[in-house]
Amino acid sequence: MSKLGNLGARLYRGEVGYDFIGKRKIWYGISILITITAIVGLAVRGLNMGIEFSGGAVFTTPKTAVSATEAQHKAEAAAGGHQAMVQKLGGGALRIQISGLDTKQAVPVQEELAKDLNVPVKQVNTQLVGPSWGEQIANKAWLGLGIFMVLVVIYLAISFEWRMAIAALIALIHDLTITVGVYALVGFEVTPGTVIGLLTILGYSLYDTVVVFDSLKEAGKDITKQTRFTYSEIANRSINGTLVRSINTTIVALLPVAGLLFVGGGVLGAGMLNDISLALFVGLAAGAYSSIFIATPLVSDLKNSEPQMKALAKRVRAKRAAAAAKGASEEDPQDGVAVGTSGAAEGDDAAVVGPPAQSATRDRGRGRTSGKRR
């Protein structure tokens, strides 16, 4: 922990840091690649829609000696060609889903199944699901999603700024696309539970992005009044500053879900638990990733196209160039250093750079006086 604690401290001061903004193109590339894979997967494999969407019947049988695969054949035969899905429940019971059955067909199938599986008809439980049901739920959910997106963009645009709102929205869509794509690729059944999992992500992804943006907003408040850092550098620093929080939160959020997915779902095989926890796991991970690697760099890109920021970047560059030309004077070069972003900060004997340890302290001290006053 002491090492981690120190790392936290150094990240906070900007002594160390990963250049998220500088290397953003790589991460954009990776994200685009993943997103395209997801979309292709979605287009080629399609989603495995559960019976809540296709309609059908669910039969739950008591303990039976028949194996799941055997039961599946029998169920498909009994249902006359409709697709069946069989799950083993605890205690030898079976859960058989047959899509496309309606009320009239269900009863003979139930009797047939009972005979095949050698269990009393009365104990075979039948639950019918209408095809429109899942659709209705999902349609309303999409409607809610749409309204929410509009509202949240408005909210973020007011309490932050429109650039952040757009970046957050893009990150959100990115997360949702990846999650849906994973469903298509893994072939898990899409149930109303999955839809709910997706909606959880929606909340969480934005939540995470907002936490990072909050620190970015704080850091970028009086940016035009100084000439030491460009917006990208400030953004990078604020990501690094909240990195410890992001990592900790993500771990704490993912651990229980991973428990659900790998222990709960893994031990029991397919089931609603799996459907939801996979959505949650992928979505939470994507959400944490996108708020750091996608959303914030996007804000920085959008910001940098602003004339004010362009002018600022120019001023910063000019100042650094002047400093470099003057040789290593005490003040200026140090100001440019230790942001953890520019390549110039590396080697010790480059003309622009001051001694690392000292520069770090000085820089930190300054950042602080101006920073805390707000």
Added chain:
Amino acid sequence: MAAPKKGRRSPASQGKPGRTLVLILIAMVALVGGMFYSGTLTPRLGIDLAGGTSFTLAAQNQPGKPNAINETNMNTAAGIMERRVNGLGVSEAEVQTQGSNHIIVNIPKGTDAKQARQQVGTTAQLGFRPVLTTTAGTKAPEPTTPPSAGGKGDKNDKGDQGNKDGKGKDGKDDGKQGATPQGRAVTDSLKKAPPASPTPSPSATPPVGGGDADIPAALQKQFAALDCSTKESRAAAGEHAAGSKPSDPVVACKDDGTQKYVLGPVGVEGTDVKDAKAVFDAQQGQGWIVQMDFTSDGGKKFADITGKLATKTQPQNQFAIVLDGAVVSDPRVSQQLNGGNATISGGFTQQSAQDLGNMLSYGALPLSFKIDDETTVTAALGGEQLHAGLVAGAIGLALVVIYLVAYYRGLALVALASLGVSAVLTYTIMTLLGPAIGFALNLPAVCGAIAAIGITADSFIVYFERIRDEIRDGRTLRPAVERGWPRARRTIMVSDFVSFLAAAVLFIVTVGKVQGFAFTLGLTTVLDVVVVFLFTKPLMTLLARRKFFAEGHPWSGLDPKRLGVKPPLRRGRRSIVTTETKEA
């Protein structure tokens, strides 16, 4: 400068941390106590976890409307049923259309299946008919008597007995249908409206009779023969009455069998009621009343019928609210009611008022339904899925505990205590909401609650990291705890607001399971804020006074050395010295 200002502000939040802690502890004790008091120790589980009952309803054409079974009507009917069985959206009841003419209703175990069956099975052909004459509900013709006070309401009664499908059900509550006591007055809720002269309304205007003389002989005979004393005969009478045309006078029974009536043609139809709800009238001390809002058309019709009735004498100044051929309520009219709304008062219990309100607002199903099939379903996912989910969640939580302790050491205690408080609050509130509003927990909601651990823990992590950053700036713990708070607080509020917005929008827009989930999300988000403000922050303030934390014991998680503070270097900086003096 910010520093001294903060210094002034912080005592308020810092001042009585103990008191805040006591407050939230009292709240917890009260909730747990309430849980034991109400006798429900576990949350109600949804149909996927606990099983329940499944009804299959077959749509039937109503007399005179041969082509009513179509997709639009089926969906409307399903929507109305959904609202009836899942009024608040959190009971996890499921209503689905199946095929072209079936509706399937699944209700979780623990819900009153009988009540639900009545709610969905009641086809609710609702109408307001003027009372022509009434008498006690036995066969022998008796002179017309003014309505006597009905029995007092019973918690269980639904008030919508006498539906066509009622034949099979047991009449447990039938004798206590005091849900709709007679002789209550209808009062105008908009007193300002001056009585306008009644204008003849369209065809449906009832020719209100002036006495027995107006009642056709055939109907007189029917009335004399009508026997309302047994369930079967009432059901038969109800079926007959429901099958009559709205423009014909009918004979009908009170749904509890205490009265029978000759009723005029339908004056206002159920579809004319825009909304109705039960409210508790504390101002005039009328107890529970039912408020009705009519559509503009319905308001006119209602003004007409009440205008006519108000001039009559007992019992012809009464109108009957007829549901599927049975009279559920027969309020007396004392004046013409204009303005498109009215209240019904008198002797309601909360339950009976709500039942009547529900029936009035959702009453007009466009179709009649017959219960085809009723089966008990076992938990679709089985107890073991829940069990596995809980075990898995527990394992995940144990890992979270290990991680937090390893990383935050002493601070982890604060985080874990906060998570614990949050868990207790969530559990007790969910449990108490079971009986209160029919909240039921399904598997997605359980998963959502487990995922919410992340959002809840994040609030502490944001705050801890801010405190540690302040310490890295060279502050001692006590100022660090107070100075870190305003910024952490803002971050927590902004991000939780986004979560809450998602929950609120989904709750309003969606139905069924998603709505239940949105409720869980909103609840956990609100509780997150409550716990951080009322528990974590005061606890931190208190702990900052302890030597163990204040001096940065290596196991406190706040050891300045481990956090990378380099005191000698910063002491040299002028600005820091100034700040520290200000804060000291």
